[in-house]
Amino acid sequence: MTKPEISDEIWKRAEIDSPCVKICVVHPAARLCTGCLRSIDEIGRWSRMTPEERQTIMAELPARKPLLVQRRGGRQARLDRR
Known part of the structure; x- marks a missing residue:
């Protein structure tokens, strides 16, 4: 007995x-995600935005x-400058 094929459209x-x-x-200073560059507010509202709002932000x-x-190198960079 063969399984009935389930359409991929269902999934x-x-x-x-x-x-x-x-x-x-x-x-910490810019308050933006370093990966996608969106603000926390934008990330939180993303699924509720219209496609047009999302496209505007993405642009x-x-x-x-x-x-x-960029960070300047921290302690090691200061030591290297001496």
Whole structure:
């Protein structure tokens, strides 16, 4: 006896567009996720936003990258400068 084939359509679902890259660390000064560059508020509201709102935010994300200032190297960098 063979199993009846279940259509793949049953298991498909529409995924929400998201810039998430699964690196969820909030930058302490910029208050942005270092992975996707969204604010905590944007991340929290993401699933309730319209597709147009999400697209607008996603278009703005590349411009946020400079807000994440690199660390200068901490203690070791200070010792190396001496």
